[in-house]
Amino acid sequence: MNSTRLTMLGAALACAMMSAGCDDTHVVKTPVFQTGLAAFTNQASPFEKAFPRQYASYRQNDESTVMTEYNGSRNYQKHNDFNDKGWKHAQPYLKNLWLGYAFAYEYNAARGHTHAVEDILEIDRINRFNPQGKGNQPASCWNCKTPNMVQWVQKDGDKFWSRDFNELRENFNVTEESISCSTCHDTTNMEMKLYSIPLQDYLKRTGQDFDKMSRNEKRALMCGQCHVEYYFAKAPGTVPNKVTFPWDNGFDVEQVYEYYKDKGADNGPFVDFVHAVSGVKVLKAQHPEYETWKTGPHGTAGVTCADCHMPYQREDGKKFSSHWWTSPLKDAELRACRKCHADKTPEYLRGRVLDTQKKTFAQLLKAQEASVRAHEAVRLANEFTGEKNMDYDKLMAEAREMTRKGQFFWDMVSAENGIGFHNPTRGLETLMRSMEYSQKAVELCLAATNGAIIEGVAGDIYKLVPPIREFSREMQMDPEALKSHKWLSYMKPVPKTEKVWDLNKRIK
Numbered sequence: 001m002n003s004t005r006l007t008m009l010g011a012a013l014a015c016a017m018m019s020a021g022c023d024d025t026h027v028v029k030t031p032v033f034q035t036g037l038a039a040f041t042n043q044a045s046p047f048e049k050a051f052p053r054q055y056a057s058y059r060q061n062d063e064s065t066v067m068t069e070y071n072g073s074r075n076y077q078k079h080n081d082f083n084d085k086g087w088k089h090a091q092p093y094l095k096n097l098w099l100g101y102a103f104a105y106e107y108n109a110a111r112g113h114t115h116a117v118e119d120i121l122e123i124d125r126i127n128r129f130n131p132q133g134k135g136n137q138p139a140s141c142w143n144c145k146t147p148n149m150v151q152w153v154q155k156d157g158d159k160f161w162s163r164d165f166n167e168l169r170e171n172f173n174v175t176e177e178s179i180s181c182s183t184c185h186d187t188t189n190m191e192m193k194l195y196s197i198p199l200q201d202y203l204k205r206t207g208q209d210f211d212k213m214s215r216n217e218k219r220a221l222m223c224g225q226c227h228v229e230y231y232f233a234k235a236p237g238t239v240p241n242k243v244t245f246p247w248d249n250g251f252d253v254e255q256v257y258e259y260y261k262d263k264g265a266d267n268g269p270f271v272d273f274v275h276a277v278s279g280v281k282v283l284k285a286q287h288p289e290y291e292t293w294k295t296g297p298h299g300t301a302g303v304t305c306a307d308c309h310m311p312y313q314r315e316d317g318k319k320f321s322s323h324w325w326t327s328p329l330k331d332a333e334l335r336a337c338r339k340c341h342a343d344k345t346p347e348y349l350r351g352r353v354l355d356t357q358k359k360t361f362a363q364l365l366k367a368q369e370a371s372v373r374a375h376e377a378v379r380l381a382n383e384f385t386g387e388k389n390m391d392y393d394k395l396m397a398e399a400r401e402m403t404r405k406g407q408f409f410w411d412m413v414s415a416e417n418g419i420g421f422h423n424p425t426r427g428l429e430t431l432m433r434s435m436e437y438s439q440k441a442v443e444l445c446l447a448a449t450n451g452a453i454i455e456g457v458a459g460d461i462y463k464l465v466p467p468i469r470e471f472s473r474e475m476q477m478d479p480e481a482l483k484s485h486k487w488l489s490y491m492k493p494v495p496k497t498e499k500v501w502d503l504n505k506r507i508k
């Protein structure tokens, strides 16, 4: 037997054993156990005794130091490449693009699942300074952090979603009830089970039955509970603030964008926030890993998230799924990949990933700069007092629409955590289109002002509009600090108040 056939046989064997990327996947079943634990056992440690290997790997999610070239497990500030709170591949304009929205205060890279609750409690997007103790965000934000969600919704019904986030702050154990076993399993027998209400709603709306799905589809949907684009419902006839998946037209970026056109409170376009400087009504995208993967080379071949992020491991002759959800590149041997790509070296595979990421990241930065230029053009055209084009209003309406669309397309790649790898073609195509829309916005503003704003929009964007490096709730309490950047001066100062919350303890 020559070496090619050997590796092919190896790959086929690996495939059969791993039961992924092959046609016979649905035949293999998830093992069923009798755990003796109650349904909805939301803490993690009660599972240690029965499942020591899964539990030990789950605890590895605590690790929060190891980095890869573009990713890794430090929760660094994603706009920052200038000090040790950041990382070399940062996106300098994030605070500019989200000005007027809580994301501009703080936005960090993802780390392990066991930190999810701690990280949401400490993020500056939730107000910890409100004298009444309110978070000024809906309870919907809890949806992807703790399995306690399920009981909270059972208790409050549809009212849950519009409760204030901070009303639930004290209701649980921070380290034990972050994303945990009952997020994905029926805790009585460890079968895969959906806990996510928005995903169940979507399946119901589209006539799909989770119980009848193949094992492989179920494995991917475990992650599709949270690693998706979503929004908080506003349209008439919906449950206010309920987390909803925008997939009714399909998973492509254009289809998702179309979906949003009548989901606003007035049945007009859905709006996450109004940009503080340009007044453009922006849509904020969130981590669409599931959608991106599903339409990419591995997703269409039936290779699921778990194949790469939960590879099988062996210990004392026992085979189990790793529950350390992290970058596969942290393993020098890239064992997860080589279960299937047995004929390739780790160096080759790593090279393929990095090549995609490098090219995607370069275009991501350009699309981001084009978006900033579009907002600046709209700002200048809004404030323009000279002789306007007779179609000024029409041209400006179109310019705002193009700015919104350009930013959403950029964000659907920016917020996606694979930096292109989950779907290289989609990543680059989406960024290309983002740049087209943003550029069109600038052209429309030029037309609306008969070219008068040209000096403000032509040339080096880093000089025209420098990145906003620092911004936080506390900075907004200081009128002097808001004078430090032309765009920050558009933010209204807020009254000075003291910090009310420390983790989940009320200190004031």
Ligand code: HEC
Binding pocket: 029, 030, 031, 044, 047, 048, 051, 054, 055, 058, 179, 180, 181, 182, 183, 184, 185, 190, 192, 215, 219, 222, 223, 306, 310, 319, 320, 321, 322, 323
């Ligand atoms: C984010 C989702 C998720 C969470 C959280 C999770 N699991 Fe799993 N678990 C899975 C998936 C996916 C599989 C693979 C199922 C399959 O392939 O049929 C799995 C498989 C298992 C299995 C079957 C044997 C094996 O290793 O494949 C056990 C036992 C298990 N998990 C225990 C746990 C325990 C204990 C916890 C909490 C400490 C936990 N899981 C948390 C998704 C999760």
Ligand code: HEC
Binding pocket: 072, 073, 074, 075, 109, 110, 111, 112, 113, 115, 116, 117, 119, 120, 143, 144, 145, 146, 179, 183, 222, 223, 224, 225, 226, 227, 305, 306, 309, 310, 325, 326, 327
């Ligand atoms: C309940 C919601 C939820 C589910 C289900 C879920 N995740 Fe996550 N995931 C998160 C959140 C939230 C974070 C970021 C946590 C933080 O930064 O504190 C995260 C972070 C991650 C990370 C980054 C870890 C690192 O080291 O940087 C990976 C990888 C990941 N998830 C993969 C998966 C996979 C694979 C699945 C399915 C088996 C899955 N997740 C299911 C919510 C979820």
Ligand code: HEC
Binding pocket: 068, 069, 070, 071, 072, 073, 110, 111, 220, 223, 224, 227, 289, 290, 291, 293, 294, 298, 299, 303, 304, 305, 306, 307, 308, 309, 326, 327, 328, 329, 330, 353, 417, 418, 419, 421, 422
């Ligand atoms: C073919 C393998 C493969 C599949 C399938 C896959 N991923 Fe990934 N994923 C990767 C690689 C490679 C990276 C890049 C890691 C890096 O840059 O360090 C990554 C990155 C990530 C990250 C960011 C990790 C970090 O360090 O912050 C998350 C989150 C993630 N994937 C979630 C998912 C989810 C959810 C799915 C399924 C919907 C999925 N992945 C499917 C290989 C895969």
Ligand code: HEC
Binding pocket: 018, 020, 021, 297, 298, 301, 303, 304, 307, 308, 328, 336, 337, 338, 339, 340, 341, 349, 350, 352, 353, 421, 424
């Ligand atoms: C369960 C099997 C399986 C696993 C695990 C797996 N792959 Fe793949 N990979 C495939 C299949 C199947 C294809 C598609 C082949 C085709 O259609 O030509 C593919 C295609 C690819 C391609 C070419 C398409 C592209 O994206 O450019 C690359 C590169 C690749 N894989 C890298 C990786 C890396 C890196 C990992 C680990 C992070 C990995 N694969 C994990 C099965 C797998």
